[in-house]
Amino acid sequence: MKVKQLSIFLENQSGRLAEVMGSLGKEGVNIRALSLADTSGFGILRLILNDIQKGRAVLKEQGFTVSETDVIAVEIPDKPGGLANVLSVLAGKSINIEYMYAFVEKSQENAVVIFRVEDIDNAISALQSGGVQILEAEQVYSL
Amino acid sequence: MIWNPEVECMPIEERKKLQTRRLQETVWRCYTHVPAYRKKMQDAGITPDDIRSVDDLKLLPFTTRDDLRDSYPFGMFAVPMEDVVRIHSSSGTTGKPKVVGYTRKDVDTWSELMARTISCGGAGKHDIIQNAYGYGLFTGGLGIHYGAEKIGATVVPISGGNTKRQIMIMQDFGSTMIACTPSYALFIAEVAEEEGVDIQKLPLKFGIFGAEPWTDNMRKEIERRLQIRATDIYGLSEVMGPGVASECEAQDGLHVFDDHFVPEIIDPITLEPVAPGTPGELVFTSLTKEAFPILRYRTRDLSVLNTAQCTCGRTHARMGRITGRTDDMLIIRGVNVYPSQIESVLLEAEGVAPHYLIVVNRVDSLDNLEVWVEVSDQVFTDEVKGLESLSRKIAASIETVLGISVTVKLVEPRTIERSEGKAKRVVDNRPKV
Structure with missing residues (x-):
């Protein structure tokens, strides 16, 4: 993760x-x-x-x-409001974002957002229970 | 105007007798009351009786800033603390300051010498003296203050900084003399111009400037921009503070008040006295100080002595403008800074590489001290706030030790030149003296 x-x-x-x-x-x-x-x-x-x-x-x-x-890579639909949903999941658990950046995948209709947070394990479980698609490391390296 | 013509214009032979008598008293005082001096004299195989004239000064051992550090804080005082009425200090080499003390008589002597200095600078009892030297442990502020009161002038104890207020006071009070560092005088002129104040039209006539080396060109610029007579004054806290030497209206060397301090010039390598008129390191011996007498103190300042009679009538020997240092001390905005002080802070800061560079610039007439620190893998965090807090923390620690503000610049590894021998730690971009 x-x-x-x-x-x-x-x-x-x-x-x-x-x-x-x-x-x-x-x-x-x-x-x-x-x-x-x-x-x-x-x-x-x-x-x-x-x-x-x-x-x-x-x-x-x-x-x-x-x-x-260590950072988290999250896949989100490349459409308006896609990022807002992910952020509200993190905000709901009071998880602070140190910084983030995003790029659009070449082959698919998705965007990938990289997050750096203070407490990465909490963030991962929050995102998982919020139904957010987290990418495996190998997936990201070979994008 | 000469404050004390009887002494300042005394025939040289007569002064020499006075010096001899006072030197003998001082050496006895040191030998009797300061164990460090007694030990040095014993190690050198001499006793106070060997000092038969002021010319025997060269028999005495030198005193260095390390001696003062080793005796921190009061180890070289020659009187009990109940007789000490004042303490001053200046920055030392490793964080510990050099501490000096004064008896009531010492303060009176100092006031007398500052009265001579201020008179040398042109002011008298009718003048309003704006004292923009820092008040506090630094000797500049209170030294000028007591001298100004002694001559009966009106002293404005404004202390340093807050330049706009300096200019307002200068206008409203009609100050006729300013006392500060020469670079601060130029800075005041610049701010006045920015504020649209015609400083040349103000009643200001005189300035006495010291605590840092400056050039004759800088004098001309100060005199032109402020329309005043600018006088170079010299002193150091280990010897007394300001009031050790001062230029007169001839502006041709600084009269050393040698009825209270004997100056010598030595070769900084061989430590032997040089031939008259040869440049070298200035060494001072106090003749009248009670609380903190000092024998042959190596100032590390480079100068030259001129014993020819001055046109002003004073018979004091004159020292030339300070042309440099024999050690690595920097003077930043009038404050003594040793690279080793900065190094000791960096060594204490966790994970910071021992490679650093001190860069001094003069920005808008004021000295700016920058410390470059290499970012090692240990201290590198990938968050901006982490690195910014690192540089803030280092800057705050350095400021605590030096007492002046610094800018810490984080640089990549190997940016700072490595050297096989003595590392180059300082880049001084200020105009050369």
Whole structure:
């Protein structure tokens, strides 16, 4: 149920993002989903990769500061109100969302939303009992 | 105006006799009442009787800031605490400040020397002195304050900061002298211009500036923008505070009040006195202090001594503007900062790499201290709030130790240059003195 996400610390300077992508690309690591949080001083790049172990090794080799984080991937119908339903399930159990990002699947009529929450196990059971479709990790890596 | 012509213009030979007598008293006082001094003299194989003239000063061992740290807080006081009426301190090397004390007579001496300093700067009893040096443990605020009262001027104890209020008071009270750091004087001028206040039209005539090194070009700029005479003053709390030396209207070196402090210049490597007129490290010995006498204190400030007579009539030796330091101490907005203080905070902060860089910039005439810290895997969280709270926490810890605000910048690993030998810890982008 838990999906591994790789987070990378980036200074705000031109070319850093390109270096990350270049290193991963050269080693054949593919990006499934991506989000970038930026502040005035630094950025945090969050990636779901097809091969997180390899991606991590490649970036460590390049000297980047990286960490792995457990997140939840949820599949929702790609139509108005789809996300609202999921959020109300979490809100009903008072589960705080640290951050989230979404993308639309290529082959199906669904969207995938990645959630990072404080208490991931509680969130998973809340979503399950709320009838929300949670994706298995392997499904996400091979999307 | 010369505050005390009898002393300040005393024939040099006569002053030398005075210095000899006072030095002998001071050495005896140290030997008798301060175990650390007695031990140093014994280790050097000398007794107070070996000091037969002020020229024998060179026989005495040096005192360093480490000696002051080792005796924290009151270990080098030469009088019982019941005779100490005042404590001041300045930042030390490892978080512990350097603490100094004053008897009532010391405070009187200090007031006299600050009266001379303020007179050197042009002010007298009819002046209104806006004292924008910080009041508190720092010697600047109260030092100026007592001297201003001594000459009978009107002192406005506004202390530092709150620049708009400084300008309002300057306008409303008609201040004729400002006392602050030179960079703060320029900052006041800039804010006044932004606020549409024509500072050149105000009654302000004089400024006495110290606590940080500054250039002659900066003097010209202050004098032009504020339309005042800008005087360089010098002092350090270990010796007394402000009032150790001051320029006169000739603006050609700072008169060291050498009836109270004997200056020497030494080679910082060989520690031998240099030939007259050669630049080197300034060393001071106090001649009259009771609570905290100091023998041959190595200031780490680089200067040069000039014993030629000044056109103003004062016969005090003159020291040149401070041109640098022999150690890594920085002066940020008048506050002494050692890189080791910042390092000790970082070492205590959990998981922070020992690699850091101190970057000093001058923004709008004011010093800005930035500390770069590398984000290691241990401290990296993938949430913005986690990293922001990390940098806030480090900044708060550093501020507690230094007493001034800093900006902590998180950088990627290996951003900061590694070095085989002594790591480069400081990038000072301020204009060179």
